[in-house]
Amino acid sequence: MLRIDHLVKTYGDKRAVDDLTLRIAPGEICGFIGHNGAGKTTTLKAVAGILSFDSGEILVNGASVREDPLSVKRALAYIPDNPDLYDFMSGIQYLNFVGDIFGVPAEERQTAIRTLGDRFGLTSDLAQPISAYSHGMKQKLAVISAWIHKPKLILMDEPFVGLDPIAAHLLKELMREHCEGGGAIFFSTHVLEVAEKLCDKVVIIKQGKLVRSGTMDEVRGDASLESVFLELEE
C-alpha cells in the first residue's frame, strides 16, 4: 500500500528525513514513533503530497507521489496534528466540500456523515460554524472528513491529541475496521501504550533516520515498546 524508498528531505542544511525506507501492506496499522523534530510530520506530509522532497520515491497503491500526485491523493486521507479547518464553514459545509472534491456520491456521503457523525456524537453540531468548535470537535470533524471518501491509506499525525477517551476509543475502533476492510493506516504518536496495543507494525525514527522497524513483536521482543524506544534514544 505504501512504499517509501530512500526518502530525503532537507530544510536548508538540516536533513529532516535521511534515507528513509519503509513498507506498509494493506490491512496494516503502522505506528510512527520518534522524538520531537525527528522527521515524522515531514515524512507524513511528503507522503500526502503537501511537501516536496529532495530525493527518493514514494508510492501509494502503486502510484508515485511525484509522477501522479492526483491518483495518490485520491487514494489517501491526511489528518494533521493541529486540525486547522475552514473556520468560515459549518461542519456540514466542510464535509460536503470534501465530498465534492473526492467525488463522493450524494447518498453515500449522507449515509457516511450520518453514521460517523452519530458515532462521534457530532451530528447535532454539524450546522455550527467550525470557528465555534473545540479542538476535540475539530479533530472529530477531521476524522469524519478523512473517512467519508473511503481512502485506501490514512495518514494521521498525532490523531489522539485533543480527543476525549470515548472519541479516542472510537477512533481506534475505526482504525481497526478500516484495516480489516483492506485499508492501511500510518500514524505518528508519542503515546507508546496506544501504539503497542493498536499497531501491527512500528517504525522508529531518530534525527530523520530509521533506527528500527518491523512488526510489533519484532521490534519490542520481550521488552516493552517504551523501553526499546528509550534505549534507542540514548
Added chain:
Amino acid sequence: MMLKALFRKQMMEFGVRFLRDRRTGAQSMAVQLVPAGYGQLYFAMMALIALAFGVFGSVFNTYAGLYQAKDNDLLLSMPIPPSRILLARLTSVALLGLLYQSLVWIPAILAYHLNAGFSPVPLILQLTVGLFLAMAVTALTCLLGWIVALISARLKNKSFITVLLFLIFFAGYYVLYGNAYRILAAILANADAVGDGVRSWAYPFWQAGGGAVGHPLPLLIFAVIASLCAALTWILLERSFIRIATTSRGTAKKVYREKAVRQGSVRSALFRKELKRFTSSAAYMLNCGLGTAFLTALAVALLIFAGQVREGMDLLLDGEDTVRQFLPHIAAFALCLTAAMNDITAPSVSMEGKTLWIVRSCPVRPWDALAAKLQLHVVLTLIPQLAAGIVCCVVLGLSLPASLLTLTVCAAFTVLTASAGLCLNLLSPNLSWTNETVPLKNSIPVFVMLFGSWGFLAVMAAGVYALSLLLSPALSLAAAAVLVALFAVLLLIWLRKKGTALYEGLGG
C-alpha cells in the same frame, strides 16, 4: 476592524480638505464666524464635529481591540493586574480617537489663528481643550464599542451587516459633504439661534468653545465634565473588564437537520469555498471588494438618473464633437477605475494561511485551486462592471461597436487585475499570519494592486490619448483593448506554468 484602508485614506483626505475647502472647510466657517465675534460658537461646532470623527474613526477598532481581543485569555492568565491590561487597551483607543479627532481639531485651530491673528495663550488653551476632548471621545467610543459588541454578538450575518453599515456611513458622509455648503449657509444666517441651540443642547461643547477662545472658567467646566466622563468609563470598565474579556456571547446553537445534497464538481466546490471565505469576512469584503458595491451603485444610479445624465451630457458637449468621440474612452476609464477597487485575488493565497494543507492534500490540480480564486474575482467584478457598462453605453447613446469596444476593454482589464493580483500573491505569500488583517491590509500584493492598477490606468489613458492623435479615437481604444487583453493572456500563461509550480511549493 472595520476601519479599512479606504476609510482611513478618506479621513486623512478629509483633514486636509477640511482646512482648505473654500466652501465647506474650517477656513470658510472661521472666515464668517470668528471676525463676527462668534468664536465660541465656531469652536463649539468644531468640537462636536471632532467628537463625531474621533468616535466614528475609532469605535470599530475599540470593538475589536477592547471587546474582541483574542489574547485576553492569555494576558489574564499572566501575573498582570487586569487594570494594566485595560489601561494598555484604552491607551491605544484614546490615541486612535485623538488621531481622528485631530483631523478636525488641528485644522480648526489653524483656521482660527489665520482669521483672528496668532496668539500663544489661546493656542495653549485650544490644545488643552483638544486633550480633554480626547477624553470625551474615548468615553463615548468605549460606550459605543460596547453597544456594537452587544449587537454584533446577536447578529447572524455579521460580515454583511458590517459591510452594509460601513457603506451607509460612507454614503452619509458624501451626502453630508455634498450638502455641507447649504448647511453652513443656514448656520451662518442664523448664528445667534444656532448658538442658543448649542448652548442648551450641547452644553459641554459650548463650554469647550468658550475655553478655546481663551476663557478659563468654561475650560474648567469642560475639563471637569470630560474628566468625569472618562473617570466613570474607567470605573465601569475596570469593574467589568474580566467579565467582558472572558464572557462568550455566542449566538444560539443551530441544530443540524439532514437535507438532501447534490454532488458538485471539484471546480464548483473550490469556487464555493472561495466565495464563502470572501463573504464570511467583512474585512475581506471591505478591503478587496468595494468595487463590486460601487459598480452596482453606479449601474443603479445611471438607471435612475439616466435623463439628467443625458441632459447634462448634451449641455456639456454641445458643439464639442471631438470630446464626444472620446465618450467610450471616458466610460471605459471610469468603469475600470471603479473595478480597480477590487483586488480580491491579491491576498487570496495568503488567506489560505494554516488551512493550505486541506487543498494540498486533496486530489486537486494546482491550476484548479488558482482558477477558483481568479473566477471569484472575475465573477464579482465583471458582472456588476458589465451591467454598469451596458447601462452607461445606453445612457450615453454609444453606437454598438463603440459599446462593444468599451465593454471589451473593461472585461480585459478585470481579467488582467485578477491575474496580476494572483501573480503578486504567489510571488509574495504570507501563510503564517494570526490576524487576517495582515494579509488583507499590510501586504505588498494588496498595496501594489490598489495603487498599481490605478497607475496602470493612468499610463494607459495617456497612451490611448497619444495614440488617438495618430490613429482615430476608435482605433486607439481598440488598440488599448488588444494590449490589455494581451497582458492578461500573458499573465494567465505565467500563472498556469510558473504560478502552479509556486503554489505547489508553498508550505515547504
